[in-house]
Amino acid sequence: METQEVYRGRLIDHIQLVVQDLAASQTFYTAIFDALNIPMGGTGDGFFWADELFVSTSNSEAAQGILTGRHHLAFQARDRAMVDAFYQAALAHGGRDNGAPGERGYHPGYYAAFVLDPDGNNIEAVYHGEANRSTPAVRITF
Template identity: 75%
Template sequence: MTKQELHRGRLIDHIGLVVRDLAASKAFYAAVFDVLKIPMGGSDAHNIWADELFVSTPGSEEVQGQLTGRHHIAFQAQNRAMVDAFHKAALTHGGTNNGAPGERPYHPGYYAAFVLDPDGNNIEAVFHGEAERSATSVRIAF
């Protein structure tokens, strides 16, 4: 039998979903995360989160910009230059600017760019600043 190996934690930085009713979504995700033994990371007036899934209201500061289908995916970048290159490549190949490269107020060193893909999804590349990682990815073998 061939062994399969996966690496997690290298591509997706976070995923954001925008919802109409945060209270209903909080009840839903709290229940399913409880069953799956995934702790809720917290909540505030406009957001709930667990691990790298963020569920937000349309009024959340984190999901501002042109109203889209409101699917949001953030890819990890290795440095600021990579964020800049992502933005340029996306615009050259059919994307629409939804936030030029620059620092964001989410935490010190958060450098990101946002584009709308051809279907209107909000796609981000983010570099969180210089940091030491315990591993480049999580290796899963089965």
Template identity: 75%
Template structure:
């Protein structure tokens, strides 16, 4: 796999999902990431990637023949309209509803939508509100 750029200092270096149907996952992720303004990084035999998300076919050499299981991945949106667009796009490209767009009780202005990807992973897109978007980092107490 070819990496375009290394980002040091992040909490997560990369995430790999091993999927049962790579073409279905490619159609799903390329569509939703496009809505979020994230370009696909590339693809090769048995895998594709975007930013630090790597998706591998179950029969690919990096998968070792095992699916990764269910995960919850959350992507950030720039506004509520982007959350809404993500939700509609995801449903149109093989996603299944797991929570329509709306405010959530996690903190004020938490607006999110949830879908299950073709392998059952819980994919969320969240907009944290204008005040939180303008800050470089925000401490949220639970």
């Protein structure tokens, strides 16, 4: 994998999930990323990636050490409709319901949906309500 340009400016640099069935996970994540308007980054030997998320098999070179348990990932959505689209895409592509779209009590305007991916990871899409950003991301080229 050769990356010449990345966008940074968020808290997390990258996350790697180790999964049992790479094809099932790729189908699931491709569908929810399409709903969230996040382009797939590419594939490699035993892994695929999008933005700062890498998903691999346990025998991938990138998956070293003892395998861990279930994880929670939350992806940002631009609006409530995008959260709804994420939820529907996830359920149609191997995800299981873990909390239908709706307001949550975390703060006013917190609208989210939760699904379990094919490996049982808790995946969320959240819209925090109206907000202004100074910039969508920082562009870095190598």
